[in-house]
Amino acid sequence: MGLPCVLEAFTSIxxxxxxSSKCCGELVGLGKVCHSTLVKRTLENPLFKDRSPARIIAKSIQTWNNCLALIDSPSPSA
Structure with a gap:
């Protein structure tokens, strides 16, 4: 996953x-286990100790589900 997409995913969560749909494709390409593990590991970082884990995990799931829906939906033909 390229750095611009990592930053988009991070900001989204x-x-x-x-x-973006491009970055959703890269995120889904990593797989759900990798995505979930990265989010959980980030929450273990002391810089994020003031964040609500439940809220972050909920946003993580929402981002994942939105990306799946975006990837699975057919592109409109021009």
């Missing part, structure tokens, strides 16, 4: 932001 830990801040307030969106993730």
């Amino acid at each position: 830990f801040e307030t932001g969106t993730i």
